[in-house]
Amino acid sequence: MGSISLEMKSKNIIFPIFLVLLMLCGCTTDQECRQERNSPAMVSIYQVVFDNTTEQYLNETYSIPLRVYPIDFDSMLYNRSVSSLSLPLKRIVGETAFSLTDTLSNISDTLNFTYVVTDAFMSLQCGCVPNFYLEEITVTNHMIDSAVIANPEVNPQGLNNVNIYFRNTSTE
Numbered sequence: 001m002g003s004i005s006l007e008m009k010s011k012n013i014i015f016p017i018f019l020v021l022l023m024l025c026g027c028t029t030d031q032e033c034r035q036e037r038n039s040p041a042m043v044s045i046y047q048v049v050f051d052n053t054t055e056q057y058l059n060e061t062y063s064i065p066l067r068v069y070p071i072d073f074d075s076m077l078y079n080r081s082v083s084s085l086s087l088p089l090k091r092i093v094g095e096t097a098f099s100l101t102d103t104l105s106n107i108s109d110t111l112n113f114t115y116v117v118t119d120a121f122m123s124l125q126c127g128c129v130p131n132f133y134l135e136e137i138t139v140t141n142h143m144i145d146s147a148v149i150a151n152p153e154v155n156p157q158g159l160n161n162v163n164i165y166f167r168n169t170s171t172e
Contacts, residue, residue, distance in 0.1 A: 039154050043085040043162045062166055065104055071097040091130045102143055109144045137162055
């Protein structure tokens, strides 16, 4: 009789412990959901320069003091010298525009993203995650010479999506 009650007590203890472990292993935190859901467009900044040694034009990474904010919002994303940008895209509409202002010269350009948004199921806890596919990039060409889509699929892996080429002001 003593061995039966000891066996029942151990089952009564093991089962709740097993349930707690199962719940802890199966849960996804809010932080994990937010990290995987955010897929900003990654932008690299370049300047085209002429190399006298090789007599060729080269794309050099360019660091420029920029103030960057979305056109429809009041929040500033950058106000410092940058050579790359991480720009959030609107999930509901297929277009997002940003103002980029050189803080030294006070010259501004508008960078406009046009894209298609599709939802992909992630998990029961996190729901759906937006996938963005860039269709077009346009700029106003005051200080930016051009913008090119390098990788149209915007995803959480952080791959570069757009290259911006600033005018070389040292040769103008």
